[in-house]
Amino acid sequence: MFIPAAHAQAAGGAAADGGLASIVSIAPLVLIFVVFYFLMIRPQQKRMKTLQASIEAVKKGDTVVTAGGMVGKVTKVEDRLVEVEIAPNVRVKIVKATISEVTPLGGGKPAND
Known part of the structure; x- marks a missing residue:
């Protein structure tokens, strides 16, 4: 008896804040990607550019x-x-x-x- 009532309440609340809930659930993934880009991807691209330039100038x-x-x-x-x-x-x-x-x-x- 309590489970269907609780389930119905959760479904009604999620439907009202559907846009905000989806943004909040995606925000950590976006933040992780931004951190990875600035800490790993961007420095590696710079290192590869300098290596390519030095190989061409050997x-x-x-x-x-x-x-x-x-x-x-x-x-x-x-x-x-x-x-x-x-x-x-x-x-x-x-x-x-x-x-x-x-x-x-x-x-x-x-x-x-």
């Missing part, structure tokens, strides 16, 4: 790290390929897309000792 003498973890010095740059010296007189050709880090010829900033 030149002879730069030190590169490949996605496989190989470190070497660039000896020749072609359109899609880069020739890298990984040991004295050992040169390999790698695809530019596999480069994960580029250190310019002059090196990075000096350490603050």
Whole structure:
């Protein structure tokens, strides 16, 4: 006897505030997406843009790290390929897309000792 009356009251209240209730229920999802965008997606996009720019600007003498973890010095740059010296007189050709880090010829900033 009490259950049908309570159910009927809840249905009537939800129908009156249907628009507000749906906005309140969606608001946390929107807030989570906004937080993820500013904390994860946006910084990753910036990092990818700088990496793409540094890969396009790679030149002879730069030190590169490949996605496989190989470190070497660039000896020749072609359109899609880069020739890298990984040991004295050992040169390999790698695809530019596999480069994960580029250190310019002059090196990075000096350490603050």
